[in-house]
Amino acid sequence: MTDLYQSRRYTIQLIIIVITLIFIARLFYLQVIDKDYKQLAKATVLRQTTVFPARGLVYDRNAKLIIDNQKEYDLWVTPGQVKEIDTVGFCDLVGISDTFFRETLKKAREYSRFKSSLFVKGISVDKYAAIQEELYLFQGFFGQVRTVRAYPYHSAAHVLGYISEVTPKQIDQSDGYYKRGDYIGTGGIEQSYEKALRGVKGTRYVLVDVHNKEMGPFNEGKFDTAAVPGKNINSTISIDLQQYGEKLMKGKIGSIVALEPRTGEILCMISSPEYDPSLLTGQDRGKNFRLLLTDSLNPLFVRPLKAAYPPGSTYKATLSLVGLQEGAITPSSSYNCPGAYYVGSLRVKCDHSGFVPDLVAAIQHSCNSYFCNYFRRTIDYDEDHSVAQGLDDWKKGLGYFSLGQKTGIDLPNEGYGFVPGSKYYDKIYGEKRWNSVTVVSLGIGQGELGETPLQMVNVISAIANRGYFYPPHISREIIGDDSMLIKYKTKHVIPIDSSNFNVVVEGLRQVVLAGTAAASQIPGVTMAGKTGTAQNPHGNDHSLFVAFAPVEDPKIAISVVVENAGFGAQYAAPIASLMIEKYLNDTISASRKPVEQRMIEANLIKHAAAGKSHK
Template sequence: MPEQSFHNVDRRKIIFSVILIFFAVSVFQLFKMQILEQVTYVEKSSENSVRKITLKPPRGIFFDRNFQILVSNKPSYSLQIIPANYNYSITPMLEKVLGVEPGFIEKELKKRAGYSRYLPRRIKRGIDFNIVAWIEENKSFLPGVEYVVEMQRDYSFGVNGAHIFGYTREINREQLKKYKGIYSLGDYIGIKGIEKTYEDYLRGEKGYRLVIVNSQQKIIGSFENGRKDKLPRKGYDLVLSIDWQTQRKAEQLFKNKTGSLVALNPKNGEILAFISAPQYSLSKFSSVTSKKFVKSLINDPSKPLFNRATSAIYPPGSTIKMLVGLIGLESGVINRYSTVNCKGGYQYGNRFFKCHGVHGVTNIEKAIEQSCNTFFYKLILDIGLDRYANVFKQFGFGEKTGVDLSEESRGIVPDSKYYNKIYGEHKWSRGNLLSLGIGQGELSVTTLQLAQYIALIANNGKTVQPHVVRGYLTPDTQELIPFEFKDVSVNIKQENLNIIKRGMYKVVNGNGTATNIKLPDIKIAGKTGTSQNPHGKDHALFVAFAPYENPQIVVAVMVENVGFGSSHAAPIAQKIIQTYLKSQKENLINESLTLR
């Protein structure tokens, strides 16, 4: 009996120890989980049950200068898949319903592999309402499949403006990394045009809604009654300087043509119409941007994606004769009475540089009116290369204008440094200058630069950096907050400007090269040009401003491969001027009516 009880006491202790040890372990584990690691588990439990639904703001829309809509938004449905919840066995059925080729879904999912499996992937934009209804009905068989309403661009307002507006594209991996926190997978970001330049204004600010879901991912209700939700802020609407009527007219005029046009207000640099032809259709970009479509644009020999108005550079031809003349007058090399006797050309050394006519005794005004080459051959030799280059640069050639569109070329203004580089030192002579005097040779400009230069002349040496956006609207009061743009000015004597302008007036209204576009009611001043093209027919150029006494509009037109400026480019400029001045008058009347 004593041995027995000894045994029992001993074993009691063993049983007690086992219980005590288990207790200690459990309490420790509880302490570790509930006190030390609580934060981690709370996070996991809210990940489980609280879902953040991102509310994407609509992008800001575009108005023209008279608050007419140019580009707006329209709702569309997108199909999304959350890989974490997705059941891959339904893929064939889903592909059939979507009407896409087999393997499409897998390909789309693969594109975004490496992101969190809980992030939704957009599989297809712009799906039919029938498909939406089908998803809604069969929700329980489609785990991880959902549809969302997204805004997409609506381009149905009568103008295309591809090279003004540009387009957006789903953000790529590098951009996502660069703009961490602002964008997330599947967001769209401006790639070209003002969609790119004004991305920060247009995209708005995302909001979110917190909802509680159960273990089946079904939404049970809002989290904390929506107190922690954040509403999205719509992107700012932009007011463009584009005039809807003028832009529309310009697009019609450039149908089946290749070339570019810039019309702007010389007083403030506001671009009224802007064309790079041929264009591409923006509406095709908005819903399903298929790779094939983009590739076809890239491979198109007429290069529709290329912005000819800001990026194509070409010799400006006779359109720059006014500037050569101005340099002569300003530097005192000539005055308004200085003459040259044109006998059909200019002999320089053993080479004869031809004029396109015999103009006889010609002063500067007549030289512009009739585009006499002989006058400018002689003048440029007297001016000299570096003085020429200096003033051309002051007028914005050889530099980017800084227009608020995403791409632009500088162009080329040759100076002695440039010639030394391409020909070698002392391997070029003053003879090279002769073609510069008539806007040929190495001088290369963009249509936009031409427009800015004419604006400086028309507005007496002062203008503003060209731009297509005037400002943005405040969301609440719809007040227009203008953007600031740089002033551009040159120091030229008014009397010299007047001589040049007089010459331009006579081009249309005297015995000039563009009398074909003379109008009874509007006094247009202009200048024709022909840009020599070694690869085919010459490009036709025309620059103009109107009305002559109080210029409201400057137009620079370039039509590729058609020949002379007066017959092809000038009528376009004429119609643009007519349309704009008429539209402006109508809008003034409308405005005064609404004011009353």
């Protein structure tokens, strides 16, 4: 009997021990292993919030503030804290639909019941003040302030960029910096200088009661870390010149890019149609972005960086320099133009006819026959080399000016343009089955040749400098850290004799004095330039003009492209000359006011579906 009781006692003791071990194991799991329980317990009394730093401000070259900050609020939710609430009352308070509420809360729960998720973003200060008064009624929801962008001049959207919510891919690539719901620079300066502008996030711990009201800092803020504001940037652009260019390009499709030749600093960069950058801020950002994205005129497309146009006659100055250096052309090279260039059954029309005594006159009158002839001589010049080698040497010469490659501007998504080489034509026609006649259209800037407006202005800037350029750039100074800008201080010297540049500059000066751009002269300012008419198989020809001034001491170089506008002298040259005059003199002379008015009033967009999302 004693043994029986003894056995039962051991059994009961074993059961008690097992149950105790189970409780200990469970407690260990909940308190040590299971982070969700720990997070829920902490979230009930302690809230960790991110303190977002103020993004760096951006100024123009004259210290005018062009990107500012303003406060707005985001509404966040911790799903595990959400109890039965008055959904209708909450939706009315915040200004959202019941469907949006349920779908967003479902996504937040799928992400995590205990981690906070962004619920509604971009709430204005005034609206959030009304929400905050009643937010304690809705447990699990809380507001978080952040600074967002403001654009005092409502201009230069393609240069400045905007901020948007980070994507999962960006989060994965950020080494833990970005979290779901964070914002990041997209496009323009905002993207290129994101690391400098964003600053460093801080952390704040606050105590909250059961009604979701903040009770004050935890442990007197000893565990808080301060946010570090982003660095300010002084940009190179002149916001006044930028706005004037946008005014001139209103009702037109195309671009204007102007820079300072001696430094490579971008003075303005207009991509038309333009849009107000303020459209991509606040709660209506998503709706406005969709309107811009679906607009048939494609206002989000950054034409100065990505659109590759046949340069037309604007390229004849570049060909002249390559031909001079190769020895295929001399300053005194002449040609008798019969009004077209003929070879076999091929005819290339020329608006000039008669004897061309030298290269300066050929540039001045933009003689197609002359340049077709001397382009062929350039690639056929060396009898020891094949036509393929001659074309590749020509391509190499264009590469000195950054044609067919990126200029390296400090803005994202720059295009390459296109300069065809022998491999390109071998693929189309077969090796040794093409010759200089096949590609003669390259001699007048047509065919497969493509240049971006940025490349065009970089070329004319190098010519203005008589043989060198600095990489074009949009940032002049990052306050407190200029290490990112060192590469823009590197001088790129073009291996072409300076004497050759002098000949070409004189030809460009004659274009404005007594050539195709004579109607665009600026009183009291010597300007050199070249008109261009780029053939367009999809509609009217594009109007192009490149120029610099003053000729003796260049302070501005410019390229203008107006799509479907006809000859270069019709629109591109007048617009460019007005931009130069405005920059150099800060005003337009009385004699040229009619030209200014005509350019401003001209509406060349004949598109029934033109939207209202752009300017």
